[in-house]
Amino acid sequence: MNFDREFFNLGYLDRLSYKDTIIHNIDARVKVIGAIAYIIAVLSFPKYAVIPLIPFFSFQIFSIIIGEIPISFIIKRIFVVSPFILFIAIFNPFFDRNTAFYLFNIPISYGILSFFSILIKFVLTVSIIIILISTTSFSGLCYAMRCFKVPEIFVNQLLFMYRYIFVLAEEAMRMVRAKELRSFNKKGLELKFYVKLAGNLLIRSLNRAERIYYAMLSRGYNGNMPYNKRKKLGFPDLLFILIILIMIYFFRFLEPVNSMGRFILRLIR
Amino acid sequence: MHMADALISPAVGVGFWALSLGGIAYSAKKLKDNIEEKMIPIMGILGAFVFAAQMINFTIPATGSSGHLGGGMLLSIILGPYAGFVVMASILTVQALFFADGGLLALGCNIWNLGFYTSFIAYPLIYKPLIKHNKFVFLATLISAVIGLQLGAFSVVLQTYFSGISELPFKTFLLLMQPIHLLIGIVEGVVTYGIVKYVTMSKPEILEHSLGNYSGKVDGTFIKKIVIGFLILTIITGGILSWFASSNPDGLEWSIEKVYGKPELPEKEHTLTNILKSVQEKISIFPDYTFKKDESKDAEAGEEKYPNIDLGTTLSGVFGAFIVLSLTFLTGFILKTIKKKRPS
Helix, strand or coil: CHHHHHHHHHHHHHHHCCCCCHHHHCCHHHHHHHHHHHHHHHHCCCCCCCHHHHHHHHHHHHHHHHCCCCHHHHHHHHHHHHHHHHHHHCCHHHHCCCEEEEECCEEEEHHHHHHHHHHHHHHHHHHHHHHHHHHCCHHHHHHHHHHCCCCHHHHHHHHHHHHHHHHHHHHHHHHHHHHHHHCCCCCCCCHHHHHHHHHHHHHHHHHHHHHHHHHHHCCCCCCCCCCCCCCCCCHHHHHHHHHHHHHHHHHHHCCHHHHHHHHHHHHHC | CCCCHHHCCHHHHHHHHHHHHHHHHHHHHHHHHHCCCCHHHHHHHHHHHHHHHHHCCEECCCCCCEECCCCHHHHHHHHCHHHHHHHHHHHHHHHHHHCCCCCCCCHHHHHHHHHHHHHHHHHHHHHHHHCCCCCCHHHHHHHHHHHHHHHHHHHHHHHHHHHCCCCCCHHHHHHHHHHHHHHHHHHHHHHHHHHHHHHHHHCHHHHHCCCHHHHCCCCHHHHHHHHHHHHHHHHHHHHHHHHHHHHCCCHHHHHHHHHHCCCCCCCCCCCHHHHHHHHHHHHCCCHHHCCCCCHHHHHHHHCCCCCCCCHHHHHHHHHHHHHHHHHHHHHHHHHHHHHHHCCC
16 A cells, blocks of 8 residues: 555654664765755756766765665655656657667667666766665654754644554554555545545644643743754764765766776777 | 656756755744744644545546546645645655656756646636635635646646647647646646645644644745746746747648658638738737748748847747736736625
8 A cells, every 4th residue: 555655764864864874874964965966966967968977876875885785775766756757858869859869770869868868867866865765764854954044834744644654644644554454456546535534633633732832831931942053064074074075076076987988998999 | 757867957957956045044044933833843744644635546437447646735735835836846866866756957847847837826816716615625625736737737838838848749748738637727727625625624724733834824935036037047948949930840731741741731712711810910919939031031040040130039038928928017016906896
């Protein structure tokens, strides 16, 4: 069932993020900056670029190995979110049919090039986000957001929301199970049942919010969320971001594929 | 309909990041001024609720497919526009991070598409006025859900088009997106109405003293600021992007070119289309988005590769934007006067 899978994924990612590896221990702020720089660098390639994108996979390979992230999980995730992008990218070969070059006498059109370019960019950007989240705890991310001056209310209720997604999802799961157990062979959830189920969940959630609020009040809540003191970036953090940025620069502007290819050809000669 | 990173250009991504962050900062400021600390837990829990409700799929009647709740309209109704927008933004953030739905750079676009239009256009301009006397509640929910999603879908198309990564022609993409999201919008409206009605019927006090009531007002200056911002953005984009727009033929012209070997349809004399065409030529100030000029000059310009910066094209882009904006302004003005005349 769809529900169980999504719920499982959420918990799984959360557990992944509490491992203890070099990448997990690097400051969240540094990793967020690195990921954003990476994504912008990848997306800033021209639309027909395919080959120069390939070296960017090295970041994924590196962090999958060091960060102990199961690769099958990442691949599954990419497949789940791919339909929309495939639906849009698939039109490129049809609308852009000028031949770019011949590969073993088979004409390769610009449309096919841009199709593959979109797909590679998609895989690169999606997987780097999964890697970021599975090596960084959510509270760490929220802390990073606070440091980047994202409004406090937003961050606070984001933390709240994340904490209660698990609780409410479990509650929803129980309700769906109960309904399924009583509806015998009927598949799917009809609209009128769904509305009642969701309405009920909403009532329970609001009641719960009320209780939580009173519980917080009685523990001294006054509208501010206490945070840890600002941590300073250590030497490993700075080294990490320096390496990442240099690598991104190298892959983006110096296009190592071409020069490497030329170098190897020269060696063969 | 989450926008993906791979489909947008960095410029579009960063631009919409700025817009969405501006929206969040403004809403946060508004919330801080007006609202007690009770809001934060409630907002967080409602966000988690929408998340949980999205995980449950239901079957859509008569189609055999299944759908799930979007939640933007529901949040606006319960929490009011500002808190609704902030919560929607955080839901999208978690979706982008944990489900890789959308992307990090596209997050700004997604917050804008799925949060802004429902919270700041559909809710204050359609839902609120319609439910004033507690009538038309179903209609109000339905229409505002549909309009919010239509605007969102339209802006997905615009973002894709301006990013220039997909080759899908503007019109084709628009024709694909809008009808699909009409259906989704209707389902969303029906479900949202159903949930709100169920809650108000079985536990009316819950929605009474939760928040929508005192945070429900959107003050006019915010809308004004947004409109002015949009005006500036539209003129800038209209100006810059028309350099690119005019030099590659759009989809329809392209397919005609494939069939007939030249970009215009072969014309027979004295037909209705011909007459219409000549009329159209006389009426339109900017045929093909550029000022009329010598054919010989045109042929020379055709040799260049695409970013051919051309004063005529730029000017016509700016003018086009201006005309579109004045039309929208005019419609808005007419609607406003109609509303005023009717005693409320």
